[in-house]
Amino acid sequence: MAVEFDGLLLLETKVTNARASTISANSRASYLGSTFSTYAGHRSAFFNLYQDYHRVMSAGLEREMSAHSKGLQRQVAGAISQGQIKVGKYPMSFGLYKQVVMAMLQSTSRDMIFSRTFKILSWNLMYRAANTVSICYGHLVWRDDALCIYFAHMTNDLRGTRPRDPRHVYANPISPEIGLILALGKSYAFHDIVSLQLLRVCFEKQVYIGLPMGLIPTTLTFIRAMMSTNDLEKPLISVQSYSVVELQLTTLERIRCAKEHQLTANRGRRLAPPSVAVHLRAGWSMGGVQDRYHRHDAAGDMFVGRTVSGHPVLQPEFAILPPHFTTSDEEVQRAKEIYFPGLPQIVGFVAKFALASLIYHIDFLRQKLSNDHPLFQSPLFTDAELIPQLRSRVQCDSNNGEMQPTGVPPHVKILSELLSVRSEVKEAVQLRNERHKTAYGGAKRDV
Known part of the structure; x- marks a missing residue:
């Protein structure tokens, strides 16, 4: 009682x-x-x-x-x-996202290297930070020209009973500042150094260590990613000014990326990815019909992955391949071991594409980064003899036919054919004009 x-x-x-x-x-x-x-x-x-x-x-x-x-x-x-309250948070536009990522790229802080990878990974996966921080090395698989990431837990599958569909993530050789594979290459180059620093800090502060095979080494990295993002607020105020969204000291905390991914995938395009594929990639529940009727194949997620990664969907370059080595021999394997020390063997195939991206964009990095950037102190930039040998083996096209682009809609192939026809017509017109000029000049001399 x-x-x-x-x-x-x-x-x-x-x-x-x-x-x-x-x-x-x-x-x-x-x-x-x-x-x-x-x-x-x-x-x-x-x-x-x-x-x-x-x-x-x-x-x-x-x-x-x-x-x-x-x-x-x-x-x-x-x-x-009456406009007194705003429903939801401010979505982060694609332009602001590129500015934030570029500012992270140019920062000389070692913590910012992992923070930038965390940001780009969350954007490409169209998922919240709480899901990104739980990704492990065992969840990464490279297939064809895409990095496939499997989620063990999603917001629309709390019991974990639904099929595990991978999220396809693509490199972006056109805009390397937002490319995830290049960001992974930078993170892998500092794997040992940053991991040891995080472990020491966690031991001193008695912070709980997460999965030892995590892509983001510890739970503290998630906190560091948020702290590093706050450090970017003041520079962005002087760079960007919006009439509707004013960048104040707490603007980046109020801006939300989770819903902007769908807007980026669909905005301003008549040939946008299927809405079902976009919803499933973002993990948004669609009721009881999701698993019974609305099931997309891998091609739907591939199309969304290419669009979210920043590929120009209305250009033939939408089907561009990631930087990759034309040959895989002992020299490439030795370079991977030198540049990525202590990296688990389970992501060895992913590391090879990350190394190819670093080699392919080495001129871009030297142009955008300052001379005191920590990346230039890594073994990649200190070996002046091996870099030229590796650069001759890296390409983005498929001349040998071993790698074919995936997730490419039919209109991209049509655009490529139209451009080839356009170039052929231009060559024919130029040849005709030259012949006409020669014939006209010869007739004039005869007179």
Whole structure:
């Protein structure tokens, strides 16, 4: 009886506090700043409180909460129409994303190397940071021309019963500042140094170490990634100015990338990736029809992966291949061991493409980075003899036919054929003009 009495007393106390925060006269004004979804969550927790104590809510209290909910909905709708509140967070535009990643690339901080990889990986996977931080080396597989990443847990599959469909991520030789494979190459070059520093800091502060085979070595890297992003706020204020979204000190905290990925995949394009493939890649639930009717094949996710990675979907370069070695011999294997010391063998094939990206974009890195950047102190840039030998073996085309582009829609092939026909017509016109000029000049001399 004493336990039941204490439970009823605790329930009465919680009900009193909850009523004061959800149905009071001043609560509507406080909820207007966070829209109706925040109140709906508190209201659901309020009903769950009664279920936990096996009690039934009184009819009067239930009517009072229902009336308050309807009144709050009307006030929120009026505030949204008048522009007093903003629903959701500001989406990060693709232009701002490129500026943030470029600022991270040019930073001389070693922590920023992993922070930049974390940012680009989250963008390409169209997932939240909490999912990105759980990726392990064993989740990475290279297939054809794409890096496939498997998720062990998704927001639309809490029990883990659905099939594991990989997310395809592609290199971007056209815009290397946002290329994930190049970012992985930079991270692999500092694998031993940064991992030891993180382990030492975690031991001193008694921070819990996550999976030892994690792509991001420890849980602390996620915190460092967020701290490094905050360091970029002040430079961005002087670089970019928006009329609608003002970049203040907390703007990057309010900007959300999770929903902008779909906008990037579909905005301004008549030939956008299928919406079902975009929703499934982002992990958004579509109800009970998702696994029964709406199942995409690998080609759908490949198309989305190429689009999100920044490939120009209306250009023939959309089908460009990643930088890769034409031959794989002992010299390439030795270079990989020198440049990526201590890297697990499970990602050896991924590391070979990461090394090819570093070699292919070495001129770009020397042009964009300062001379005191930590990358220039790595073994890659200190070996002046091996770099020219490796550069002669790296290419992005498929002359030998061993690697073919995946995830390419039919219109890209049509664009390539049209460009070839256009060049042939230009050559024919030039040849005709030269012949006409020669014939006209010869006739003039005869006269």
